[in-house]
Amino acid sequence: MTDFVESDHVHPLKLFEAAKDQKRFIYTSAPMVRYSKLAFRQTVHEYGTDLCWTPMILAKEFNRNRFARDSDFTLSTRGPQPPTIVQFGANVPLELARASTLVAPYSSGVDLNCGCPQSWACAETLGAALMEKRELVRDMVLETREHLRRDGWGVGKDKDIDNPKGRSISVKIRVHKDLRKTMDFITTVLGPEQDRHIDFVTIHPRTRSTPSSIPINVEALEILTSTFGKKVPILVSGDVFTLSTLPYTSPIAPVPAGDKDDRINIPNLAGLMSARAILCNPALYAGYDACPWSAVDTFLNKVVRCSLPFKLAQHHVSEMCGPGMGPNKTALLNKKERSALMECTNMVDLIDFLDAKREGGVRRESTSSPN
Ligand SMILES: Cc1cc2nc3c(=O)[nH]c(=O)nc-3n(C[C@H](O)[C@H](O)[C@H](O)COP(=O)(O)O)c2cc1C
Incomplete structure (x- = not known):
């Protein structure tokens, strides 16, 4: 303080x-x-x-x-x-x-x-x-x-x-x-x-x-x-x-x-x-109608500095990678991938998991751009 x-x-x-x-x-x-x-x-x-x-x-x-x-x-x-x-x-x-x-x-x-x-x-x-x-x-x-x-x-x-x-x-x-x-x-x-x-x-x-x-x-x-x-x-x-x-x-x-x-x-x-x-x-x-990867990155960056209990951070990321509440149901990860995400047991595994997914995930970023 x-x-x-x-x-x-x-x-x-x-x-x-x-x-x-x-x-x-x-x-x-x-x-x-x-x-x-x-x-x-x-x-x-x-x-x-x-x-x-x-x-x-x-x-x-x-x-x-x-x-x-x-x-x-x-x-x-x-x-x-x-x-x-x-x-x-x-x-x-x-x-x-x-x-x-x-x-x-x-x-x-x-x-x-x-x-x-x-x-x-x-x-x-x-x-x-x-x-x-x-x-x-x-x-x-x-x-x-x-x-x-x-x-x-x-x-x-x-x-x-x-x-x-x-x-x-x-x-x-x-x-x-x-x-x-x-x-x-x-x-x-x-x-x-x-x-x-x-x-x-x-x-x-x-x-x-x-x-x-x-x-x-x-x-x-x-x-x-x-x-x-x-x-x-x-x-x-x-x-x-x-x-x-x-x-x-x-x-x-x-x-x-x-x-x-x-x-x-x-x-x-x-x-x-x-x-x-x-x-x-x-x-x-x-103005985004679905969560972009950049928001997940921003959140993880903040969590590293202002830590949250791992299970809580994991839940946040899972919510962000899901289909969301609006009509655009584009999701960063599908249901199976989100289940796998929930099996990570620590922050390093979680970040590695997301990095691996994103190598092929850039395609989905473009579908959720600001309107
Ligand atoms: C997980 C969760 C926790 C909540 N905690 C609080 C709270 O601490 N104080 C409060 O006034 N409302 C709380 N609410 C109610 C929300 O602030 C909000 O009024 C309600 O969810 C309706 O908004 P929404 O349709 O955008 O979800 C909570 C809602 C959720 C989903």
């Missing part, structure tokens, strides 16, 4: 503004337990991701245990980080506030997970269970804002956009079956328009019980963005598979010419967050 300075951090709202100026969505990579670690964040950042989330970190453990801090949140000692939002799981205002002050010097902002549907999390009133506790969520973000402010961080949202000490506080939510409850939730957590409690919000338009195989609820997204999108920047999480196949249109989203288009238009959406698809194709935001 030694050669790392606070001014390395750009305010997330500055990135929102820059994307808007470029007449495009802001591109973000999702919090993913196990997967959105430093080497992966660095990889997707090299391929056009503006803002990267860490996996959810349990605030209570983080506050109490030095080893939890060292293992849950790693940062680079070699130059600037990818702009990073640290996501916490918390249900006590003081826990979130304390954990946030610990990471503030090393991140661009903090985020509260109000979307995790897993039963262990909900049983502990974490994740999606918080969607029934809007006052508690509001109190958590307010307490965090106050603690960061007391520690000298710039938490004035747009007013601190150019302040090197400016930090954001955000929430990631799901929707309720009855959308009026989601409207009430956002209204409470957002607070007064002239001094809102959160910098931005990420909406995953599925309910706590909707499986990820069911498409996102675009109508709910349209209603929420038209109600709140001018008051607070909104990101959508869910089904961002490729830039050219988004399940909605927007004045700033590319629509393939000549398509019969019955997709709903979402004018007040600020940006995109990808999880499963960017795991398979870290180059998604660079």
Whole structure:
């Protein structure tokens, strides 16, 4: 951490503004337990991701245990980080506030997970269970804002956009079956328009019980963005598979010419967050509709410097070499080759295996070029 300075951090709202100026969505990579670690964040950042989330970190453990801090949140000692939002799981205002002050010097902002549907999390009133506790969520973000402010961080949202000490506080939510409850939730957590409690919000338009195989609820997204999108920047999480196949249109989203288009238009959406698809194709935001070999190389280079447990790195590579989430099902390795890849037992074998495959694999690179 030694050669790392606070001014390395750009305010997330500055990135929102820059994307808007470029007449495009802001591109973000999702919090993913196990997967959105430093080497992966660095990889997707090299391929056009503006803002990267860490996996959810349990605030209570983080506050109490030095080893939890060292293992849950790693940062680079070699130059600037990818702009990073640290996501916490918390249900006590003081826990979130304390954990946030610990990471503030090393991140661009903090985020509260109000979307995790897993039963262990909900049983502990974490994740999606918080969607029934809007006052508690509001109190958590307010307490965090106050603690960061007391520690000298710039938490004035747009007013601190150019302040090197400016930090954001955000929430990631799901929707309720009855959308009026989601409207009430956002209204409470957002607070007064002239001094809102959160910098931005990420909406995953599925309910706590909707499986990820069911498409996102675009109508709910349209209603929420038209109600709140001018008051607070909104990101959508869910089904961002490729830039050219988004399940909605927007004045700033590319629509393939000549398509019969019955997709709903979402004018007040600020940006995109990808999880499963960017795991398979870290180059998604660079316009690739299937993972190129160069992204695998970039990832392996990062892993060598910011190591991951071997099995985890191997799983990442296997995902990248598979058919991906978008309509282009070109894969760098076929099923049999991916099974063989999973039999490698160490990094040297894995790299040798990939080198051997790629001697004949260049042919496949050309079929997945940016669109
Ligand atoms: C492996 C995995 C781990 C996830 N971990 C988290 C997490 O730590 N925090 C969170 O808010 N969401 C988490 N999610 C949910 C994603 O961030 C995202 O909201 C969801 O997968 C929908 O996006 P997608 O359609 O792009 O996958 C996770 C999803 C996956 C697939």
